[in-house]
Amino acid sequence: MPETMNEFGRRVYDYLRSAKEKEIQIFPHARVDGDCLGTASALAASLVKMGYQAKVILEVAIPPRLQFMNVPDDLVTIVTEENKEEIRARQGLAFAVDCSEGHRMGAAEDLFENAEKVVVVDHHVSATNTREYAYVDGKSASCAELMYVILQSWEKICGQVLIDRFVADCLMVGIQSDSGRFSYENTRASSFRIAADLMERGANVTDNAYHLFDETCEGKVRLHGMAMAGMQLFADGKIAITKITREMMDSTNAPEGAADGIVNVLRDIDTVLAAFVVRENEDGELRVNCRTKVGFDAADFAQTMGGGGHHRAAGFSGKNMDIDSFVDKIVKEAVAYMEKA
Numbered sequence: 183m184p185e186t187m188n189e190f191g192r193r194v195y196d197y198l199r200s201a202k203e204k205e206i207q208i209f210p211h212a213r214v215d216g217d218c219l220g221t222a223s224a225l226a227a228s229l230v231k232m233g234y235q236a237k238v239i240l241e242v243a244i245p246p247r248l249q250f251m252n253v254p255d256d257l258v259t260i261v262t263e264e265n266k267e268e269i270r271a272r273q274g275l276a277f278a279v280d281c282s283e284g285h286r287m288g289a290a291e292d293l294f295e296n297a298e299k300v301v302v303v304d305h306h307v308s309a310t311n312t313r314e315y316a317y318v319d320g321k322s323a324s325c326a327e328l329m330y331v332i333l334q335s336w337e338k339i340c341g342q343v344l345i346d347r348f349v350a351d352c353l354m355v356g357i358q359s360d361s362g363r364f365s366y367e368n369t370r371a372s373s374f375r376i377a378a379d380l381m382e383r384g385a386n387v388t389d390n391a392y393h394l395f396d397e398t399c400e401g402k403v404r405l406h407g408m409a410m411a412g413m414q415l416f417a418d419g420k421i422a423i424t425k426i427t428r429e430m431m432d433s434t435n436a437p438e439g440a441a442d443g444i445v446n447v448l449r450d451i452d453t454v455l456a457a458f459v460v461r462e463n464e465d466g467e468l469r470v471n472c473r474t475k476v477g478f479d480a481a482d483f484a485q486t487m488g489g490g491g492h493h494r495a496a497g498f499s500g501k502n503m504d505i506d507s508f509v510d511k512i513v514k515e516a517v518a519y520m521e522k523a
Contacts, residue, residue, distance in 0.1 A: 204273060209276060212288030225333075231344055240260055247439045251351070324357045402434075420456065420520065445473045449473035458471070471495075
């Protein structure tokens with residue numbers, strides 16, 4: 183019989199004792215979003231309450247769009263080449279949240295991959311589940327929901343309130359972020375039950391929703407306008423794609439993360455089954471966000487392109503290719519994928 187989340191939580195609780203004298207390090211994926219940062223911060227704060235040393239390990243500082251979460255500085259460590267060995271020396275247990283593989287952690291990859299003790303909590307359908315202490319539930323709307331169950335199980339064991347107002351707010355950010363304000367098809371009845379309890383514990387749904395989905399700036403609005411104007415449709419309107427170049431980012435003075443949300447608008451076109459936004463990073467890497475409807479499995483397609491994710495939301499990347507050529511490749515592969523379906 184498969185292990186339940188509560189059973190997993192109790193097993194991890196016992197496992198934590200083996201790392202009591204060292205730092206528990208929590209690894210979210212690179213380019214943090216509300217779910218991975220909310221889950222990691224909630225876990226770190228709870229572990230500190232329980233008497234452990236705990237840090238969220240990030241490759242860069244928390245981006246401006248998520249600073250409304252007010253994650254305390256003393257819960258976070260930014261990895262640099264200068265401090266990497268010091269971080270490694272402190273490590274007692276490595277906790278991966280909202281991802282399962284080190285290659286998704288950016289500069290923190292080798293810190294996680296070389297850890298002696300590892301725990302994984304993830305909800306990506308494309309995630310691997312090969313570790314002894316790993317729980318992957320691809321049906322969960324967010325990783326934050328899984329962490330809520332774990333923290334609840336710990337509260338019962340230790341007789342201590344762990345999900346205080348800050349932790350509740352972090353978990354709520356995760357759920358709201360990955361469920362699209364409870365509107366995506368991954369939203370389950372349990373999502374609402376968990377959210378109700380988090381609200382009773384002090385989570386602020388209204389402020390979170392504003393900062394996650396509504397807050398904007400001039401540069402972001404101008405960037406979205408350029409991206410929409412450059413949209414292309416293929417396969418009788420079933421595929422929508424647009425690109426975000428560095429030149430577009432610079433000319434609009436748009437902040438990092440300003441492209442968020444564009445792919446959802448493209449996906450919502452009535453004829454579209456699969457929408458893609460191709461972004462050009464400063465290092466030349468091309469990052470692709472994919473959103474789909476029933477009839478096009480985003481995770482399955484992303485895996486064919488070297489990425490992964492969820493059935494309706496996924497991503498992948500490209501290197502050593504100009505953006506126009508990569509757009510052409512994506513369209514060609516997406517058309518072929520639909521024809522095989």
